[in-house]
Amino acid sequence: MRRPAGVLPGVLGWLEENLRWFDPEVWERHLPRRPFPPGPLLELLGFLRLLTREQGPAALPQGLREGALDLAERITGTPEFTTRLRRADALFPYHLNVVALLGLLGRPRPDLLKTCEALLASGAGGHFQPHRPLLSRLELRYFADRAALTLPAGIPDRASLYAGSVPALGPDPLSLDDDEVYAFTHAVFYATDFGADDVPQGGALRDTVRVLLASHLIGGHLDLLAELLLCADLTGLGETDLARRSWGALASARRSDGAVPGPVHRPAVLSGLAGEKAEAYLFGTCYHTTLATGLAAVVRLGRGGTPEPDPPEDVSSPAIPPPSPPTGAPAEEIRAWAESIARAAPHAPQPHRQVWAQAVTGALTLAARRRDPVTLTALLTAAGPLGARNTPLARAAAARLAAGWCS
Incomplete structure (x- = not known):
């Protein structure tokens, strides 16, 4: 896995190579004002x-x-x-x-x-x-x-304002849309000056960051994944296996030129463009996610994140499913993974069950956000043998499913 220490030089090189596109006059040649x-x-x-x-x-x-x-x-x-x-x-x-x-x-x-x-x-x-x-x-x-x-x-002051913000109010991860997750991450950034000051809250905030990070790792929203990785470092989750796998997803997604594609980037669109129009499209659809990845990498490295050992390779078989669905997996692949978890969980060692339970929680949040009752049902079934069926989040998901919320 390419670690953040390798990501940052790529980010810096791409930014320097594309510096002219930060000029509004150059931006507006091909991109909306x-x-x-x-x-x-x-x-x-x-x-x-x-x-x-x-x-x-x-x-x-x-x-x-x-x-x-x-x-x-x-x-x-x-x-x-x-x-x-x-x-x-x-x-x-x-x-x-x-x-x-x-x-x-x-x-x-x-x-x-x-x-x-x-x-x-x-x-x-x-x-x-x-x-x-x-x-x-x-x-x-x-x-x-x-x-x-x-x-x-x-x-x-900032502490008083933060007290009324999304992260401080104990948000329900099942109900947060992308704009609200952006509000969540930015409130944490502003309250802490990107880690220079202590996080105003501890455990409750950490738990929410963990769920959102797992959800966006599976969902493949790299922009928010990078921002949540920064929050993970600010809340003491930077050394977890979940954070390492999230870094792996960002490192795997980045282009050979160092850019990290944003949620609106479409390689098929880029392939149909040439010259300055192609440069503009690439910059406009990648610069923010690339910068967010750079910010997270800087904080990670500043907290002693390198050298960071590679996580152990995932040994997967029908009896030992992977720790989570692949990043960006379609709904049917998430359901197949949940079904394999439900079969494997009763006989699996506790460390496997803990990792799966964390991923199931993230996938539950993703399925609820997508209003996908079929996938939500499969994940709730998998939560049972993992001992995660009675968590507040799983109970809330089950109640909303029973109420027809996702239909």
């Missing part, structure tokens, strides 16, 4: 900042660092950027964040930061008003804290 045009560049700057913090400036390829900062300086130096920042509209937090990250990476713009601070002090935009979405308030508070801005008295 974004509400915040420098959005991809903002994500790149956040990644570079985390890499610098965890591994030092020497870890950054000089061409990537200087090219990204030159581009950010050019964009923030335009009258258009300043005008849009001063509007203090819904995109204000991202304008602030670009300026803040420039400073953290050695190209400060104190004039623009002072403008941001003054706008927040005046209440322009009402960004911290209680009726605003909680994640938006937590995000802006994080950006402002990272920029060391002085905020008006009475604005809740």
Whole structure:
């Protein structure tokens, strides 16, 4: 298995090779204009900042660092950027964040930061008003804290805002859609500054991360798998077999050029394109998942994740099924796996049963999210001989199935 230590150089090489596509003017030649045009560049700057913090400036390829900062300086130096920042509209937090990250990476713009601070002090935009979405308030508070801005008295701190967020409220994994899982991961990132601060919660959060990670490993949503791997490290799950298998799925999925395909990437579409159109499609459908993988790898390596031993090879036979269905397996393959578990579980050793139970829980969550009653029934049947039929999650899945929820 290729470990995160091997993934990160591939990510860095691909980002440097494709740096020009982070320029909004280049992006818009072939890709739809974004509400915040420098959005991809903002994500790149956040990644570079985390890499610098965890591994030092020497870890950054000089061409990537200087090219990204030159581009950010050019964009923030335009009258258009300043005008849009001063509007203090819904995109204000991202304008602030670009300026803040420039400073953290050695190209400060104190004039623009002072403008941001003054706008927040005046209440322009009402960004911290209680009726605003909680994640938006937590995000802006994080950006402002990272920029060391002085905020008006009475604005809740990150810990207080996190207390009302998706991960802090003990969410039901069966009911979380992709947008809510993104909200889950980002709340953890902002509350902890990607691991610089302690996670506000312990066991309950860890259990939810474990279920979601198992679910997205089986489902093959690599974008969320990478983000959940980062959460796994922040909650003490980074050394588990589940995390290692998740890293294996990301490493196996990455392209030879270092990019990790996103959920909307379709190789068949790419094969029908050529030249700059092909480059644009590849970048637009891969850059975010590649950056998310890079973020997770940086945190993993920063926590002593290398050298990391390869997991033992899965010895599979009709009597000893694999630990989980293959990543991205279709429903019928998940059902066949569940049926093999149900047959093998009564005679299997306890370590096998524990691994299968964890995978069944993740697959249950995936089947519920897909509203697939046939697969859900097969998984609940497999949960019985594993001793996992009476867990809160399995009971909730069974109750919803009985109520016709998935039909």
